[in-house]
Amino acid sequence: MKEVFSFENNPEKKNEKISLTKFFDSIKQRIIDEISNFLKGSEDPDIREAENRLSKSIDNSKSAGEYYEFLIPHSLKKPDKEYKASQPLKKAPLFESERTLVKEIKKIKKLLIDEEYQEAKKTLSNRNEEFIGEVTEQKKEQEGLTEQYRKFCFQKDNAIIEELVFNDLKGDSNMALAKLVFTNQDGLKLDLNALLPEYSLFAPGEMRKYKAELDKEQAKIIYHPQRADLHSYQGNKNSNGEFACSRSGVVTYGDLTKKGGPLSLLHEISHSWQNIYYDSSGRYDFENFYKKIALGLSLLSAFQREVAQGGWTPEEFEELVRKPQIESLLKEGVEVNLEDYKNLNKDLGPNEFKLKTMSEGVFIIKGEKVSEWVKNYAREERDAWAHAIRVLRFLRRRGIDLEPELKSLNDFKEQIDQNLRTYQDYLDDLIEFSGRGVRFAKNLKKDK
Numbered sequence: 001m002k003e004v005f006s007f008e009n010n011p012e013k014k015n016e017k018i019s020l021t022k023f024f025d026s027i028k029q030r031i032i033d034e035i036s037n038f039l040k041g042s043e044d045p046d047i048r049e050a051e052n053r054l055s056k057s058i059d060n061s062k063s064a065g066e067y068y069e070f071l072i073p074h075s076l077k078k079p080d081k082e083y084k085a086s087q088p089l090k091k092a093p094l095f096e097s098e099r100t101l102v103k104e105i106k107k108i109k110k111l112l113i114d115e116e117y118q119e120a121k122k123t124l125s126n127r128n129e130e131f132i133g134e135v136t137e138q139k140k141e142q143e144g145l146t147e148q149y150r151k152f153c154f155q156k157d158n159a160i161i162e163e164l165v166f167n168d169l170k171g172d173s174n175m176a177l178a179k180l181v182f183t184n185q186d187g188l189k190l191d192l193n194a195l196l197p198e199y200s201l202f203a204p205g206e207m208r209k210y211k212a213e214l215d216k217e218q219a220k221i222i223y224h225p226q227r228a229d230l231h232s233y234q235g236n237k238n239s240n241g242e243f244a245c246s247r248s249g250v251v252t253y254g255d256l257t258k259k260g261g262p263l264s265l266l267h268e269i270s271h272s273w274q275n276i277y278y279d280s281s282g283r284y285d286f287e288n289f290y291k292k293i294a295l296g297l298s299l300l301s302a303f304q305r306e307v308a309q310g311g312w313t314p315e316e317f318e319e320l321v322r323k324p325q326i327e328s329l330l331k332e333g334v335e336v337n338l339e340d341y342k343n344l345n346k347d348l349g350p351n352e353f354k355l356k357t358m359s360e361g362v363f364i365i366k367g368e369k370v371s372e373w374v375k376n377y378a379r380e381e382r383d384a385w386a387h388a389i390r391v392l393r394f395l396r397r398r399g400i401d402l403e404p405e406l407k408s409l410n411d412f413k414e415q416i417d418q419n420l421r422t423y424q425d426y427l428d429d430l431i432e433f434s435g436r437g438v439r440f441a442k443n444l445k446k447d448k
C-alpha cells in the first residue's frame with residue numbers, strides 16, 4: 001500500500017494523471033483480489049483447474065491446426081504454394097465464452113456467499129449430456145432469408161461431440177455450416193474448427209446434398225443443390241452424410257459417433273490442407289480427364305453408328321466429328337484408333353487402357369498421362385490417411401482420444417483399407433490398365 005501512495009505523491013508524476021489512475025486501479029484490484037483470496041484461503045483449486053483445462057484446450061486445438069500446416073509440406077509431394085493465413089488465426093474462438101465465464105466467476109467471487117459461489121462454479125465443469133436442441137429461427141422478410149440454428153450433443157465412448165449447425169434458407173436453396181467441439185471425460189476440449197485452414201469450414205453432409213442431372217443440350221452433368229431445412233436434420237449420429245472435401249474447402253461429415261467417423265473427418269481435413277498447398281488435385285485432374293475423354297469417345301462411337309445407319313455421310317462424320325474429337329483427345333494425350341478402339345478381344349499394349357463409359361460401353365485407347373494422374377490420385381489419398389493418423393496420435397499424446405476403439409495397427413488398417421477399396425472399386429469401374437494397373441494399396445483385394 002505504501003508504494004501506491006508514494007507514487008501518488010511523486011511530484012514528477014503528477015501530470016500523468018490518466019496513466020496513474022489506471023495504475024492505481026490495477027494495484028487496487030490486485031490488493032482486493034489478494035485480500036479476498038486470503039479470506040477464502042489460498043487461490044481456489046477448482047478455478048485453477050478450470051483455467052488450466054481451458055488453456056490446455058485452447059493450446060491443443062491451436063497446436064493440432066499448426067501440426068496439419070506443418071505436415072502437408074513434409075509429405076513426399078512438395079507443395080506448389082506457401083500457406084499464409086491473411087490474419088493471425090483466431091484459433092479456438094469457440095472457447096471465448098468459457099474464458100469470459102472463468103473471469104466473471106473470479107470477479108464476482110467476493111460478492112457471493114459461499115453457497116452461491118459453489119453454485120456458480122458448477123457452470124465451469126458443466127459437461128453436456130446427449131441431446132438434440134430445438135431449432136431457433138430468425139426470418140428476414142426483406143431479404144427473403146431464414147436463419148436457423150440448432151445444437152446437438154452426442155456421446156462417443158466417454159466423450160461428447162457437440163455439433164452447432166447454422167443454416168440459411170433462401171428460395172429453394174440453403175447454405176449450412178457447422179462448428180464441432182469434442183470434449184473428453186475430463187472436460188478437456190478440442191475445437192475441431194481450429195484444425196482447418198483459413199476459409200475452410202464444416203457442414204453436415206446431409207445438409208449439402210446435390211442432385212445430378214444430365215443436361216442433354218450442353219452434353220454435361222449439372223449438379224443442383226437440394227434444399228435442406230434444419231428442422232429435418234437430426235444431427236450427425238446415425239446420419240448418412242458423406243465425408244468429403246470440396247475444392248472450395250467445405251468439409252462435410254456423416255456419423256461422427258461411429259468407429260472411424262472422426263478418423264474420416266481428420267482425413268477430409270487433410271484434403272482441405274492439400275487444397276491449400278497444391279495447385280492441382282490428383283482426384284480432380286483424373287475426374288476432369290475422364291469426363292472429357294468419355295464424352296469424346298462416346299460422341300465418336302454414337303456418330304459412327306449414325307454413319308453406319310445412313311443418317312450421316314462419311315464426309316460429314318469426318319468433318320464435324322472425327323477431326324475435332326480426335327484433335328481434342330490428342331490434346332489430352334490420348335490416341336484413338338477408330339479401326340479397333342472397340343475391339344475388346346485385343347490384348348492391351350504398353351500405355352493402353354480400357355475406358356468404361358455409361359452409354360457407349362468400353363473403349364481401348366492409348367495415353368501416357370493417365371496412369372500418372374491415377375497415381376497422383378492414389379498418393380494423395382494415402383497421404384491424407386497418413387496425416388489423419390499422425391494428427392490422431394498427436395492429440396492422443398495430449399489427452400484427447402478421438403478414436404478410443406482404434407488401438408492396434410490392424411484396427412487402423414481395417415478402417416483405411418475399407419476406404420481405399422471404395423476408391424479402387426470406383427476407379428475400376430471407370431478404367432482398366434494392362435497388368436495390375438494402379439492400386440490404391442498393396443494387397444488390396446477386389447471386393448467383387
Ligand SMILES: [Zn+2]
Binds near residue numbers: 271381
Ligand atoms: Zn480422400
